[in-house]
Amino acid sequence: MKNIKIATIPGDGIGKEVVPAATEVLKAVSEVHGGLAFDFTDFPYSCEYYLEHGDMMPEDGLERLKDFDSIFLGAVGNVNLVPDHISLWGLLIKIRREFEQVINIRPAKVMSGVQSPLVNPNDFDLIVVRENSEGEYSSVGGRIYRGEDEIAIQNGIFSRKGTERAMRFAFELASNRKKHVTSATKSNGIYHSMPFWDEVFKDVSKDYPDITTDSQHIDALAAFFVTHPEKFDVIVASNLFGDILTDLGAGIMGSVGIAPAANINVNGKYPSMFEPVHGSAPDIIGKGIANPIGQIWTAKMMLDHFGEEELGTVLLDVIESTTHDRILTPDIGGKHTTREVTDEIIKRLKAK
Template identity: 70%
Template sequence: MKTYEIAVIPGDGIGNEVVPAALQVLRTLADVHGGLNFKFTSFPWNCDYYMANGKMMPDDGIDILKGFQAVFLGAIGDPKRVPDHISLWGLLIKIRREFEQSINIRPAAYFKGLESPLKHTKNFDLMVVRENSEGEYSEIGGRIHKGEDQLAIQNAIFSRRATERAMDYAFKLAQSRRGHVTSATKSNGIVHTMPFWDEVFEDVSKKYPDVQTAAYHIDALSAFFVTRPEIFDVVVSSNLFGDILSELGAAIMGSIGIAPAANINTKGNYPSMFEPVHGSAPDIYGRGIANPIAQIWTAKMMLDHFGDTDIAQKLLDILQDVTAEGVKTPDIGGRATTQEVTEAICNKLKDLA
């Protein structure tokens, strides 16, 4: 029997509702599968922790997390009490950077039982591979002067190593899917980093002659996500472009409340981290109506990362079956509670036995 030791950080807001739901599903899955076992250790690191301690996590938090095979995160943020740049950089981005989680992957697919805002939706199934360590989210820059002379500088950093790493990941992923990689660029307007991005993409593509390629400027690519998302397989992008495209991907699915994400350490020397795309949603926290599907789909991606792809796919199929049967939370047109959706998923998992 395989035992996975998982660090669990429910975080803020609805993270404290959807993470327990996902853990219930994973425990049920382990009971049904027989060959899986999970050992969960929960950590109360969030904005409450910050208010009490002046920091989002303890000084040895990273050292503590190193001993786990994965980090399972709910949501971070309580902007009325803690500014987002403090909460995110003090926990989420800190973990991403110190654990060298250089790749962020986010799927978007036609989801049974979910009404897409697109009028004529064809089946689409795409994966955004986002460079997750540098690019436009570099910390290099600063401000000088005051008043009307005030100046802010933010430097975008693109290294060949990190760019190649993201592109290699995208091409290898495409080889296991439909064999096509699209590059998100803007070399007609951003004169240094994006031509460099294009050059690296061309170089990397030569190593994968079995994979077809395309490149679109980010403005046109965003439009194509809406008008013809079915043409895309794997889309590789910089940090900022990938962030925007993956949110758009969630929107064309019909709700950000079902969108998952994974932050991958490609070397295996530190744990990867799995989190839903949605935030802490303080406006609905405590009402029992948060959609648990994103967190559970995130758990599916964690299983894929561990190599348990067959049972992971069965879990995703069940998520879609439950939604298609109308067991849905209010954000996607239903009346079910968080727990009712979770119970419906667990019951279908038990049927597998």
């Protein structure tokens, strides 16, 4: 029996509704298919925790998390209580950086029964590999002067090690998919970092002769996500560009509520973290209509990470059979509750 220790951090808002739903689904997976068990430990780190303690997590919070096999996160943020730069840098980004979760991966595909806003989505199925540790989201920079002379400086940091690492991850991923990698760049406008990015991409591609490549400027690439998403397989992007593209990917699927994500530690020193793309959605807290699919699809990605790809495929198939039969929450055109969607997925898992 493989026992996987998971630290669950429901966090804020609807995270407290969808994380329990997804853990129920994972328990059903282990009950039905055997050979796999999950040991969940809940942590209350959140904006409410911050209001009580002055920090998003205790001083030894990372020490408490580091020996788990993975972290299952719900949502972070409640701008009405805590400014975003405090909540995100005190919890989500802190975990990503300190646990060396240097790769972020987010898939987007046509989901049966979910209406894409695109007239002809053409069964797109793509995945964005985002460099997750540096780039435009570095903390290097500062502000000087005041008033009309005030200056803010934000430095983008692109190391060869970090850039190449993300690109190799993308190529390895593409080798088990449609064998194509697209690089997101902007070397016609960003003078130093993007020509460097292009050079590293060209160098790395030489080691993967069986994989075709292309390079697209980010503005054109964003347009192609809307006009021809079916042409893409794996896209590798910097921290900022990947962040933007993945929200766009969620949008063309039909709702940010169904989009999953994984923050991957590649050296095995620390746990990886799995989270849906949606935020805390304060407008629907407590209404029982939060879409659990993003969190449940995130659980599928966690299964894949642990080498349980077959179980992950079963879970995604069950999710799609549920959406195909129009058992949907209101954000994707349905009338069902969080509870009803979760129960239906569990029922279909047990019937497999």
